[in-house]
Structure formats: C-alpha cells, structure tokens
Amino acid sequence: MTKLMIRNVNIVTMNKDKEIIEDGFVIIERDSITYIGSSNETNEHNVSNDYNIIDGKGGILMPGMINTHTHASMIAFRSLADDVQDRLTKYIFPLENIMVDEKLVYSGARYAICEMLLGGVTTFCNSYYFEDEVAKAAKEMSIRAVLGETVVNFVAPDAKEPYEGLKYAERFIEKWKGDDLITPAIAPHAPYTNDSNKLIEAYSLARKHDVPIIMHVAEMDYEQKKYAEEYNMTPVQYLDSLGILDENFIGAHLINVSDEDLDILENKGVGISHNVGSNSKGAKGVAPVVKMFKRGMKLGLGTDGPMSGNTLDIITQMSLVGKIHKLYNMDRTIFPAIEIVEMATIGGARALNIDNVTGSIEVGKKADMVIIETESVNMCPIYDYYSALVYSANPSNVELVIVNGEVLVKDKKLIKNDLMEIKNELLQMKDKILEVSKRL
Ligand SMILES: [Zn+2]
Structure with a gap:
C-alpha cells in the first residue's frame, strides 16, 4: 500500500x-x-x-476548509436578480418551483463542488430539494458533505404536497446513513415555513436516525416579528419551546439573537453557521458573532447558496468576516486572523459535529x-x-x-x-432559466 x-x-x-x-x-x-x-x-x-x-x-x-451552509445547486441561478426586494418569496421560490428538477440539482451540485474544491473547501453542509442528487454528485466527486433534505409547508419542486420532504428525507437518510463521506440530515427550511407539529416531526425523525437537523434561524426581520406577535418569543425561544434544539441542530444565520438566545444556543450545544457574505449582501443584519466566538460556541463559516452569497469558497468569507465585524464594532482588535481561520476549519467541523473526523x-x-x-x-x-x-x-x-x-x-x-464537461452540462439550462426569469 x-x-x-x-x-x-x-x-x-x-x-x-x-x-x-x-x-x-x-x-x-x-x-x-x-x-x-x-x-x-x-x-x-x-x-x-x-x-x-x-x-x-x-x-x-x-x-480543508468547511462550508457550513449552502444550497449548492442554486449555482444554476447565480447572478440573477441580485438586487430584487423581498427576493426569497417574490423571486426565488417561484423560480425554483418552475425550474428545479433532479437534473438541475445534480448538474448544479457538480459544478458547485468544482468551485468548492478549487477554492479549498473539503466539506460542505447543504440543504435543498432532491438532496439525493446532491449526495450522488458529492460521492462521485469524493468531497465530504452533510446533506439535508428540505422540508417546507408548500408545494415544492420535489413535493407535490406540503411536507412531502419529510418522507423523502427518511428514504434519503436510510439510503446514505453510514457512508464514509456523506452524512445525511433533515432540513426544515425555517421556523416560518414549517408548522410547529411538523418541526417536532422532523426533529423526531432526526433523533430516530441519529442525524443532524439543519435550519435557517433568526435570519429574517419578519421572522422575528411573527414570533414576537404570536408567542411573545424570539425565534430561538420558540424553537426551544418545541424542544428541538440540541447538539445535533445546525442553525444557519442566527442574526437576530439576544443574549438570552445565546444562552439557550450555548446550553443546548447548537452548531452555528455564520454567513457574513450572504447576510451583508441581503442587508439582513450583523450576527453577534464576536459574542458567539467569545463564548466558545460551535461556530463555523458558510457561504449560503450561490444566489445569495454568489461564491462558494471560504477564503472570501474569512476576509469578509474580519473586515465587516471590525468595521461594525469599530474595533480593529477583534477577530485576530487566527480566530477566523479557526472558524473556517475546526470551528466549522465542531458546528457540524465532525470535529473528530476533520477540521x-x-x-x-x-x-x-x-x-x-x-x-x-x-x-x-x-x-x-x-x-x-x-x-x-x-x-x-x-x-x-x-x-x-x-x-x-x-x-x-x-x-x-472534467470541469469543462461539468460546466457545459450546467450551461445547457441557461436559456430556459433566463426565459423563465423574465416572466417573474
Ligand atoms: Zn441558506
């Protein structure tokens, strides 16, 4: 040997x-x-x-750097409608419902994996529809990945009925559990796109199979408003009240979080993906990452999908993390580069609970x-x-x-x-995507 x-x-x-x-x-x-x-x-x-x-x-x-949050296949839509108001509901969801199928997810994931590998990413955490196609692409291309099937309360590209993602997720988890590169997971999209009983169901499924649960949390301003009005709670408090926060929970964004929320997240051992590029481009706010890091929380960096952050490498995120948080805090001493490299590597591995394997x-x-x-x-x-x-x-x-x-x-x-072959495969969809996007 x-x-x-x-x-x-x-x-x-x-x-x-x-x-x-x-x-x-x-x-x-x-x-x-x-x-x-x-x-x-x-x-x-x-x-x-x-x-x-x-x-x-x-x-x-x-x-190897760890991209703790993305939706790789959305690379097919990169550079579309970057500056549209209320983009997620008015543009992205309708576009996805028309365009996303198994082929797009597979081809998009393949191309995105090329970009990640060439940018030094060796592990990525992904959530999307038809997640089995992402798993196939990742396995074929030999990259490490934590992959969650998306669950939403509406008809989605791989769900003729709301919440069909739950059934898909169980099949997907059973298929990939135990693989040496792929960790299957379940990914309820966000608190506001899932009812509480379905969030609990997703959590039970994750616990039954001992896999991670991946979710966008406290990312949107309307999300904060909704839980304040309906429950007099923050999104984090709401999820905690359902009993679904634990060390297998990977929360993406966590922008609008209070010190009390941080107490909860820290006590429950929740993994956190900080997406500074996507958060800033989407004008969503600045997550209290300095506090999270000081508390020693499980904290890694993510790019978010290529329609949100536009790049998939973590080197770009490292630079942004330093610059944006120093500027926002008006303090150039915070986040010495060593701490940023920590978040990009072993911190990301801790957030994904794979720090015994990589990082x-x-x-x-x-x-x-x-x-x-x-x-x-x-x-x-x-x-x-x-x-x-x-x-x-x-x-x-x-x-x-x-x-x-x-x-x-x-x-x-x-x-x-073969990058050119994979690129050409992706570009076969470009004309159709452009045509559909003009109708939105
Ligand atoms: Zn995301």
Whole structure:
C-alpha cells in the first residue's frame, strides 16, 4: 500500500495548541493522517522511499476548509436578480418551483463542488430539494458533505404536497446513513415555513436516525416579528419551546439573537453557521458573532447558496468576516486572523459535529487538507501565516486539495473531474432559466 508524503510545507495545524510546523511534512496512509513531522528531523520517514511524494514548494498546508451552509445547486441561478426586494418569496421560490428538477440539482451540485474544491473547501453542509442528487454528485466527486433534505409547508419542486420532504428525507437518510463521506440530515427550511407539529416531526425523525437537523434561524426581520406577535418569543425561544434544539441542530444565520438566545444556543450545544457574505449582501443584519466566538460556541463559516452569497469558497468569507465585524464594532482588535481561520476549519467541523473526523491536521484524523501556494504575487511577504490566509489569499492560490486521503486538486486543477464537461452540462439550462426569469 503506497503512502503519500507531502513535504516542504508550512503546516498550520489548527490543533488544540494551534501549532505551526515550518518546513514540515505530513504522511497519509489510506484516508488518514499517520504522521506529522519537521524536515530537519532524522527519522525513518525522511530516508524511506516508500512514498508518493508531493513537493509543497514552501506553501501553507492547512486543514480543508468547511462550508457550513449552502444550497449548492442554486449555482444554476447565480447572478440573477441580485438586487430584487423581498427576493426569497417574490423571486426565488417561484423560480425554483418552475425550474428545479433532479437534473438541475445534480448538474448544479457538480459544478458547485468544482468551485468548492478549487477554492479549498473539503466539506460542505447543504440543504435543498432532491438532496439525493446532491449526495450522488458529492460521492462521485469524493468531497465530504452533510446533506439535508428540505422540508417546507408548500408545494415544492420535489413535493407535490406540503411536507412531502419529510418522507423523502427518511428514504434519503436510510439510503446514505453510514457512508464514509456523506452524512445525511433533515432540513426544515425555517421556523416560518414549517408548522410547529411538523418541526417536532422532523426533529423526531432526526433523533430516530441519529442525524443532524439543519435550519435557517433568526435570519429574517419578519421572522422575528411573527414570533414576537404570536408567542411573545424570539425565534430561538420558540424553537426551544418545541424542544428541538440540541447538539445535533445546525442553525444557519442566527442574526437576530439576544443574549438570552445565546444562552439557550450555548446550553443546548447548537452548531452555528455564520454567513457574513450572504447576510451583508441581503442587508439582513450583523450576527453577534464576536459574542458567539467569545463564548466558545460551535461556530463555523458558510457561504449560503450561490444566489445569495454568489461564491462558494471560504477564503472570501474569512476576509469578509474580519473586515465587516471590525468595521461594525469599530474595533480593529477583534477577530485576530487566527480566530477566523479557526472558524473556517475546526470551528466549522465542531458546528457540524465532525470535529473528530476533520477540521485540523492531526494524527488520526482523516486527511482533508489544502495547500495555499505562496509563490503568487499577492502572497508575499508572509510574517504571519494566519494573516496571509485571511487577508492576502484568494481562492486562486489553492494549489492542492486532498479529501479523505484522495488528491482531488493538483497544480490548481481538478484531477478527478472534467470541469469543462461539468460546466457545459450546467450551461445547457441557461436559456430556459433566463426565459423563465423574465416572466417573474
Ligand atoms: Zn441558506
């Protein structure tokens, strides 16, 4: 069995002590990291020729980044109607009901996975319709994913009746449970698109199969108003009153949350996906992420769907997180780059409850890692690796990507999949999408 050695790299481990190993090497056997060392060590690894060797050329080896919230297939609609008022209900839902089918979900997911891999994302958390198609695409392309079938209280692309997503979700979960790359989940879209009894039903299903529940929470201003008027509660308090918040709950956005809400989320161990790019573009507000991070909550970064955030890489989000929260708080000392890299990697893994598997470069963990090259003009000089990753780097600096021990991107190119073929497949739908969008 051939082993893989990546050498001549500066390793940003994101382990508990946030160790950095300069001029280091990593050994991967099958799907796991088995050794991490420094090149000046004299040991069996440095003299053995039993390895396939990748020369990292002095680049930064970091854990694969984790996109904790997206709707990958919506990439088919990217750049449509960015500036429309009340876009979700007036534009997106009607467009989806006409256009979304299995083919669009599959082709869109494939293209989106290309973008994620090329941008250094090794795990993504997704919720959409026909989630089985996303799972197929992810499995074929060998990326790690937590995938939730959407449940809504209206007729949807894969539901002739409201809430049919519940049945789809159970079949989907049974099919994918136990897969080494895919974690199936259930994704009630939001509190306001599901009745309370159906939210409880979705929760029971998640508990029965021991899978995550993914939901948009406290994202919309009307959501806050609705629960204040109907229950005199915040959305978080409302969900807590239903008994559905726990450590398997992954909440996306959580913008409109009070300190009391944070107490609840922290006590229940809820995972949080912070989507700064989407939140700011949608003018939705600034989530209290500084407080969340200080409390040590399970906090990762997400892009949201490509119709909302328009990009799928986490490097762009890292830079935005730093800049927007510093500006909003008028305090340049908050969120040092090391904390932002933490949210992009091990923090995201904690939010998705897969931190025992991925999120850091440590012996025993799965080999999910990325090399950010440092030869490009924008990457020099480097005095601080975290700063370089957050503020100097962009997705085009991603040189190498390994997921579960398999090299998927090398020399900045996908090596297992044909980007042009996947792109052409996506573009076959463009004319129809354009025609439908003009009628909305
Ligand atoms: Zn979303």
